[in-house]
Amino acid sequence: MPLYEYYCEDCRKDFTLLQSASVNKQETVCSECNSSNVHPQMSSFSSKIPPRTESSAVKAGPVTADELPDKGVLNLPIPKHVSEYHD
Numbered sequence: 001m002p003l004y005e006y007y008c009e010d011c012r013k014d015f016t017l018l019q020s021a022s023v024n025k026q027e028t029v030c031s032e033c034n035s036s037n038v039h040p041q042m043s044s045f046s047s048k049i050p051p052r053t054e055s056s057a058v059k060a061g062p063v064t065a066d067e068l069p070d071k072g073v074l075n076l077p078i079p080k081h082v083s084e085y086h087d
């Protein structure tokens, strides 16, 4: 039997119910105040995943040419090959 998490608007509490799939969720009432003003918690699974920190994700990648501070160093003339001086 699956667990369902609900949030009660009236008493502002989260509560969990064991319900079979055949139960009408519209008739679910709060276990604290018996109010029918409850909402299913759909994000119970994703909320347990820690959020990615944007800064560490960006720094982890390899540095590309666009990120080099001075692009001029890439435009230096290519030196002649050493073998050309052996003749």
Ligand SMILES: [Zn+2]
Pocket (backbone or CB within 6 Å): 008, 009, 010, 011, 012, 013, 030, 031, 032, 033, 034, 035
């Ligand atoms: Zn309640």
